[in-house]
Amino acid sequence: MSTNHIEPSDANQPTSALVQAVTDIEQHVREGGWDQHPRLYALAPTEELVEREPGLANRLGLKHETIAEGALTPIEQDVSGGSLEELLPSISWPDTVSGCAIALERIVLPPGAEEHVPEDDDAAVRWAQTHPKRTDVRVVVGVLRDGSRMSVMRVRGHEDDDELIRDAELSPEIGDALAETLT
Helix, strand or coil: CCCCECCCCCCCCCCHHHHHHHHHHHHHHHCCCCCCCCEEEEEEEHHHHHHHCHHHHHHHCCCHHHCCCCCEEEEEECCCCCCHHHHHHHCCCCCCCCEEEEEEEEEECCCCHHHHCCCCHHHHHHHHHCCCCCEEEEEEEEEECCCCEEEEEEECCCCCHHHCEEECCCCHHHHHHHHHHCC
16 A cells, blocks of 8 residues: 555644644554544643643653644543444533544445445444455544644554555544534
């Protein structure tokens, strides 16, 4: 698989801090392998985190002089139980959070496969999971309060860093749902 870099399609260009945060999240999640549950993150300004939580900053090795301007620190949230559809509308973030991100896995089926999906939801999931031409992907979507968005996607079996696909709108519906949590 060749490197696939796509210029952001959204008028709100992602900040380099957001690009770095979603990339860091994907690399962190990748360490746990595949077949993981969705993982939700608050994106906090690193400089403010160091000031407010010096003990945590010390454990993470964060120091004022080494922090890039505008850097964001992902803070994983406990999202055990419930579906994303139920969870996301119930979330609101304090003003100290600049944005949020989610890492999740999806199954991508080839064109035309939707014509054969069983109507029963459980049967449809089992059918997709065993489809011989399925592709597993991990998507990390991040949004900021200013409207900036960034997504990265990894295709299962393509684990090298240069095989990460980047775009502001790889999954706009997830980006929209995350943006709603920030209002």
